[in-house]
Amino acid sequence: MRFQDKVVVVTGAAGGIGLAAVRRFASEGARIVAVDLEGSDLDVALSEAEPFGVDAIAVTADCSEGADVARYVEGCVAEFGRLDVLFNNAGIEGRIIGLLDYPEEDFDRVISVNLRGVWLGMKYSAPAMIANGGGAIVNTASTAGLMGARGLSAYVASKHGVLGLTKSAALELVPQGVRVNAVCPSPIETRMMRSLEEGFGGDQAEMIRKDLAARNPMGRYGEPDEVAALVAFLASEDASYINGGVYTIDGGSVSGR
Numbered sequence: 001m002r003f004q005d006k007v008v009v010v011t012g013a014a015g016g017i018g019l020a021a022v023r024r025f026a027s028e029g030a031r032i033v034a035v036d037l038e039g040s041d042l043d044v045a046l047s048e049a050e051p052f053g054v055d056a057i058a059v060t061a062d063c064s065e066g067a068d069v070a071r072y073v074e075g076c077v078a079e080f081g082r083l084d085v086l087f088n089n090a091g092i093e094g095r096i097i098g099l100l101d102y103p104e105e106d107f108d109r110v111i112s113v114n115l116r117g118v119w120l121g122m123k124y125s126a127p128a129m130i131a132n133g134g135g136a137i138v139n140t141a142s143t144a145g146l147m148g149a150r151g152l153s154a155y156v157a158s159k160h161g162v163l164g165l166t167k168s169a170a171l172e173l174v175p176q177g178v179r180v181n182a183v184c185p186s187p188i189e190t191r192m193m194r195s196l197e198e199g200f201g202g203d204q205a206e207m208i209r210k211d212l213a214a215r216n217p218m219g220r221y222g223e224p225d226e227v228a229a230l231v232a233f234l235a236s237e238d239a240s241y242i243n244g245g246v247y248t249i250d251g252g253s254v255s256g257r
């Protein structure tokens, strides 16, 4: 029960990793603010928290819009009186197109959600944490934040950027009691991978999936719950000396071939 009396905001809470994080934090006693886009199924996020008897609210927000981000932080503090942890996790994969042909508006959208959104999350949530003596932020990057990938230049650039933001924020915010770390998952079993498999493989999506899994040293994708376990550790007091860290959760895939 590492999050008893704590309040945790999860963005992208209606997606695969977000839902697992809601479940994990709620199972450890956290009160939850589940944030996702208008039209996403946030009821399913609330239903993940319900069995654990914790309070949970849903807020629809576009994480790339400052006013929306300010609103979810205000909503959190208005409802629960504090904000202890931000899991800054909302993200989009963008389109799979070579960088010479990548449409400008698609590039901008990926950067806006994945990079600007992470910055905005920190910008608006950290003051609420500081007002209460401190907190922890975990940003979702990717193994695509550590190496290139053909056809995914915007996504790769955004996730490299998340690591830069994480390191800078860790330096700026820790004197005020806020630790900031990043996680770098390799392919995880969520909608995003189904979309990428289809984007790369078309009607051969299943073959792409098998190939990607086989290339991982553990021979499989990761599970959202496995990511959530790392995120909960980094957000908890167990990680009290961990700041500015970049944590792969990838079965060993970035270690080499």
Ligand SMILES: NC(=O)c1ccc[n+]([C@@H]2O[C@H](COP(=O)([O-])OP(=O)(O)OC[C@H]3O[C@@H](n4cnc5c(N)ncnc54)[C@H](O)[C@@H]3O)[C@@H](O)[C@H]2O)c1
Residues within 6 Å of the ligand: 011, 012, 013, 014, 015, 016, 017, 018, 035, 036, 037, 040, 061, 062, 063, 064, 089, 090, 091, 092, 093, 113, 117, 140, 141, 142, 143, 184, 185, 186, 187, 188, 189, 190, 191, 192, 193
């Ligand atoms: N699945 C993977 O293989 C994988 C690997 C590495 C990193 N990631 C990262 O993990 C995070 C979660 O992805 P996932 O795999 O759960 O995918 P997902 O598509 O299941 O979930 C992403 C969620 O983010 C929400 N979202 C998108 N844009 C938003 C916005 N502007 N404002 C608010 N919410 C928004 C979506 O509605 C969705 O619910 C993303 O940042 C992704 O880049 C995923």
